[in-house]
Amino acid sequence: MEDAHEGPANATEYIVHHLTNLHLGEGFWNLHLDSVFYAVALGILFAASFRFAAVKATTGVPGRWQNFVEMMVEFVDTQVRDSFHGTSRLIAPLALTIFCWIFLMNFMDLVPVDLLPEVGVAMGIEYMKVVPTTDLNITFGMSISVFLLMIFYSIKIKGAGGFARELLFHPFGKWMMPFNLLLKVVEELAKPVSLALRLFGNLYAGELIFILIALFTLSAGGHTLTETLLNLASPATISYLVIQVILGLAWALFHVIIITLQAFIFMMLTIVYLSMAHEEH
């Protein structure tokens, strides 16, 4: 830890540092390496572990992991059957992917806020945001994909004419065509926007609160381990540490619900929106 990086001078710097992505390129071609890295890694984790269960799947007595995977599949399948009344080979696997992947990405929020960034710093990586779903690009990437599917299915099921009619003649008939179009466009656009912002907002706020809780003992951080331990020896810092641990634990426990719920909501709304896209009005 001899040439440890400069610790954050104050709370503002600490927070800003935590909210800055590791990026490559500028402007539109700015690529958030950390978000993409964690998103891809967790995606591979999901795909590989579920594929493992699928390969080993036996029709006899299932093992623990297969049992879990089947439970997830059954759970998603039930949700899809309940809400979606068409036949589609895409919707259910899509819903499963959304739920598991978003859950895993959200779960990164429960990893201590400084752990992975510090490891990154030790490896010479200056900035690192470990929760991909606190990146608008990630949440919008998913919700826009869902939006495109909605349009695709609307046109596929109702035909281009049917879809156009739906945009133009509802809800007020043909004399109100421009107004109808405006209303419909807003209604349709609100779906991906709300989908992305809801997930982003919840996770971003959660992450921010973890960062704020971490501020309690920020002042104790020294340049070396010994220095830090020495700083921690004062009664005031110790009480701050205790408060930080209690608050951190409480928020983490509450957050377990949020990350699961947000993953579930994203999945359910995707199913519902796609189901609506399949229905004729």
Next chain:
Amino acid sequence: MSINVTLFVQMLVFALLVWFTMRFIWPVILEAMEEREQRIADGLAAAEKGRSELEAAATEAEGIVSAARDQARDILGKANSRAAGIVEEARTQGEEEKRKRLESAKAEIDVEVNRARDELRGQVAAIAVAGAEKVLAREIDTDAHRELLDRLAADL
């Protein structure tokens, strides 16, 4: 925080993941689950069938046992009546035999008695003649009175 190329990378990754799940995970697991469901259903049906078969077999066995019991009772009854018949027959036969023997013995005894009587009669006649001879030794000529004595002996 800005929207940039990360979004499109994410869309691409998302599409790939969904494709992978759709192609390699979902159908395989669902198929395994459905197959197991089928197997369990088959197993339950087989168990049900086995149970009803067992029930039928038990009923059949009960029928056979009760038929056998009836038959045994029948045989026993017949045997008893037959034994009684045999005993009765034997008794009748015995009685018959006894009667015959008795009769033949009686006849024999009669014959014997008659013979003894005849003999006795002869001897009595002889004794009487001997006595009479002794008494009348001098007075009666045996030859002269033979006819008379014989007639006497015949009357005894």
